Amino acid sequence: MTGFQFNTTKSLICRLGAATDLAASAGAILGQRVLIITDPGIRALGLIDGAVESFVAAGREVSVFDQVEADPSRSTLMAAASAGRSFGATGVVGFGGGSSLDVAKLAALLLGSDQPLDEAWGVGNAKGPRLPLVLVPTTAGTGSEVTPVSIITVENDEKRGVSSAVILPDLAVLDAGLTLGLPPAITAATGMDAMVHAIEAFASKSPNNNPLSRMLAREALRLLGANIETVCQDGSNRQAREAMLLGSMFAGQAFANSPVAAVHALAYPIGGIFHVPHGLSNALVLPHVLRFNAEAQPKLYDEIAADAFPSLADVEQGRTSAFIDALVSLAARLKLPPRLRDVGIPEEALPRMAADAMKQQRLLVNNPRVVTEIDALAIYRSAW
Incomplete structure (x- = not known):
């Protein structure tokens, strides 16, 4: 056997209903001002409502950025980071499919670091630090909640990636109840x-x-x-x-x-x-x-x-x-x-x-x- 390195998310919660009491499991990680990054469909379905209510009940302030699209663009990522900066976010929650989780990873990086995005592309180039990060998948597909990778669509329809252990989240929350309504x-x-x-x-x-x-x-x-x-x-x-x-x-x-x-x-x-x-x-x-x-x-x-x-x-x-x-x-x-x-x-x-x-x-x-x-x-x- 040759030598190898294995990195994964620091902590995992796998439980039905875990997303509805997110403040209890993630509040201490995320701090006082929580930015939730998701897409319009997830917002319209009310899937984030339980999480938002749990943070509010715990005395946290919450801002929701819900404009993530499929194959998210660089402009969407920058808009999410700008929203978090204006809000004064102390932590980021990615809530949705792989696109929302990917935007959340890099938004947390941009909000926690002065490193320009163009210096982070590629393998091992993102240096951080980043804001505290929690990821909640709503599809059983990308596995983004445990990967150090984020993919963004840039100019000329090119998909470009950041791969770095820095963007692995602090916590991944797997709640199969969120996937029950998937077509x-x-x-x-x-x-x-x-x-x-x-x-x-x-x-x-x-x-x-x-x-x-x-x-x-x-x-x-x-x-x-x-x-x-x-x-x-x-x-x-x-x-x-x-x-x-x-x-x-x-x-x-x-x-x-x-x-x-x-x-x-x-x-x-x-x-x-x-x-x-x-x-x-x-x-x-x-x-x-x-x-x-x-x-x-x-x-x-x-x-x-x-x-x-x-x-x-x-x-x-x-x-x-x-x-x-x-x-x-x-x-x-x-x-x-x-x-x-x-x-x-x-x-x-x-x-x-x-x-x-x-x-x-x-x-x-x-x-x-x-x-x-x-x-x-x-x-x-x-x-x-």
Whole structure:
């Protein structure tokens, strides 16, 4: 075993109803003036109401920034930081899907540090300090509550990332009750996103790929594979919702330390240019990237195939290929669009997407097989 480093969120709470008494668990961390960062949909559904009421009842002052959009822009991030600065925030709560959590991470960094954002992009460049930070996910997909990564859309529809242990939160609160109202399409896309995290973390070529990440990736696939269809068919199944949220977190812990690779690199232009939700973007290119990798390493995914799909344990020859086919069948049963053309991407856009994907070298270096721009274009064509 080679040496490795493993970082994760300092403290976790996993309990139904935990979000409604957030002041009790997080008040001492966040201080007197709490900035909650979320999106308009979460605000309209009233999902943050319990948390706000708990802070007010505890004598804390609360300000809500609710303008986070999917694939959040740099201007949205700066607006959130400005709102926190005007309010005099002493702590930040990210409440919502991955977009809200990503904005909260960097808003906490900008509010707690004089470091310019443009100096923080990349791996290990964010130095901090940051404001106290608590993250509350409302989807079982990104695992952002336990990752040191934040992705923001900048100029020319490019997705740019900050990766630093500095932006890991002080506390993550997993309340499966917040996910009960998710529509099947969002549940399916975010669940597939979590499966991608686990798959890529397990096979990552990162020098920090480690036994803990591989163990967590496999347990994530067991939980996600066993429950994703259940939650899409019966969104009120609390036990399955809890399993999905836990599986998403395990996958997040795995890829936070053994980073993702070409699936994400090729998904980013789909989301950045065409505003396809991140989980669906991943699902659209997943089988095509895995087949590309398997051409060089035919048994690459043999070990994890039966974790997600127990019936594959009996497949002795071609298990990796069967695993990829099973993922395609799963996406079809979940009623996810199968091809790039089905989400409105024109064929003439593929060369630009391939060029944009090459900007994601921090991810591509982790892929089990080298991906050139020609390769990326061929993968997009197979997905189109």
